[in-house]
Amino acid sequence: MRMRSFVLPAALLAAVLCGCTNVATFDYAGAHGTMVKFQEPGTATKTIAVVPFLDQRGTKYFDPMQAGQAAAHPAGDHGSFYLGFLPLVPAGFVEKEEPENSEDFVSLGRFHFNVQNDLANASLLSLKASNLFANVTKANNLEQAKADYIWRGKVTNTYYSGSMYSYCITYFLSPVLWVLGAPSGTSENELWVKFELVERATGKVVWNYDYRGRDYITHWLYARIGKDTSLYPQLMKQAMNGALYELSKKLPTL
Numbered sequence: 128m129r130m131r132s133f134v135l136p137a138a139l140l141a142a143v144l145c146g147c148t149n150v151a152t153f154d155y156a157g158a159h160g161t162m163v164k165f166q167e168p169g170t171a172t173k174t175i176a177v178v179p180f181l182d183q184r185g186t187k188y189f190d191p192m193q194a195g196q197a198a199a200h201p202a203g204d205h206g207s208f209y210l211g212f213l214p215l216v217p218a219g220f221v222e223k224e225e226p227e228n229s230e231d232f233v234s235l236g237r238f239h240f241n242v243q244n245d246l247a248n249a250s251l252l253s254l255k256a257s258n259l260f261a262n263v264t265k266a267n268n269l270e271q272a273k274a275d276y277i278w279r280g281k282v283t284n285t286y287y288s289g290s291m292y293s294y295c296i297t298y299f300l301s302p303v304l305w306v307l308g309a310p311s312g313t314s315e316n317e318l319w320v321k322f323e324l325v326e327r328a329t330g331k332v333v334w335n336y337d338y339r340g341r342d343y344i345t346h347w348l349y350a351r352i353g354k355d356t357s358l359y360p361q362l363m364k365q366a367m368n369g370a371l372y373e374l375s376k377k378l379p380t381l
Contacts (some may be wrong), residue, residue: 149353152239155249158360162256163368165375173378174262176272176327177251179243180280180320184225200286200317204229211293211301218290218312219298226287232355233289233312234346240356242282246320246363250278253367259375269325276333277325284319284339289355305348315343316358322370324381333381336373338366 188202204223208231211219223229227240247265254263266272291312293301305311317340324334340362344354 149235150237150239151235151353151356153241153245153249153356153360155245155252155360155363158357158364160361160364160368162253162364163371164256164258165371166258168258169261171259171261173260173276174264174274175254175260175276175278175324176264176266176274177247177254177278178266178268178272180246180282182242183281183283184242184285186283200224200284208291211291211298214297215295216293216297217295218292220288220290223287224285226285226356232287233291233314234352235355238356240285240359242285246280246282249360249363250280250322250367253364253371254278257371257375259371259378269327269330272327274327277327279323279325281321281323282319283321284317285359286317287315287356289314302348308347310345311348312346313343314346314355314358315341316356316362317341318359318362318366320363320366322366324374326381334374334377336370338369340365 185202200222202224204221206220206222208219208221210216221231226232226238227242230237232238251263251265254260260276262274264272264274266274266277269277289312291298292310294304294309296304301309319337319339321338322336323332325331326333342358342362344351344358346352346354
């Protein structure tokens with residue numbers, strides 16, 4: 128009987144940890160939420176080209192304006208899920224500055240995420256859906272862009288934090304609570320991005336929009352396994368919807 132009482136929690140823990148071999152991608156089109164539209168197709172006259180975003184996540188360590196962010200989001204990875212094996216510790220945790228360059232999330236193995244191109248492609252989809260421009264294209268750089276305006280972005284934060292709950296009874300026993308319906312952990316995704324509209328003829332930034340968003344997801348043994356980074360596309364969709372709403376009011380005067 129003692130052997131069986133040990134094998135069950137161990138088997139449940141192994142089943143959850145097997146989920147950590149999953150691989151997730153940045154799926155913008157399939158993310159929850161709609162892409163806003165502001166006018167009928169064919170009514171716009173201006174054209175726009177989207178260029179790869181600038182990865183500026185490292186600027187917070189020398190930019191005085193981002194000192195608070197640097198203190199709250201230190202460089203690299205921190206924490207360990209192994210903490211959950213210790214008695215009286217409520218959870219193991221990890222924090223990741225660049226989640227695509229790290230392994231082991233709460234219920235995920237890796238996150239395939241190309242910050243520069245995935246976010247640019249997301250912008251491309253939302254710009255097309257908005258109908259604010261007559262033509263939306265992708266360009267590798269400013270020189271290749273053949274449009275009235277350039278859409279570019281600067282990413283300063285993609286922080287991830289996750290906790291796997293051990294409920295102070297260690298991972299050897301907490302799976303019993305998981306199977307009864309208690310949450311097995313949480314994942315938090317954070318995205319800070321700045322959008323700029325550049326007038327191609329002059330090279331001037333004629334409009335910009337800052338977005339800072341954060342959201343979390345709760346994991347259960349029966350649900351949301353492998354969804355650790357699923358909120359990044361949703362946050363980007365919120366960012367684009369807000370940015371395009373503001374741009375729709377400004378665009379007629381540009």
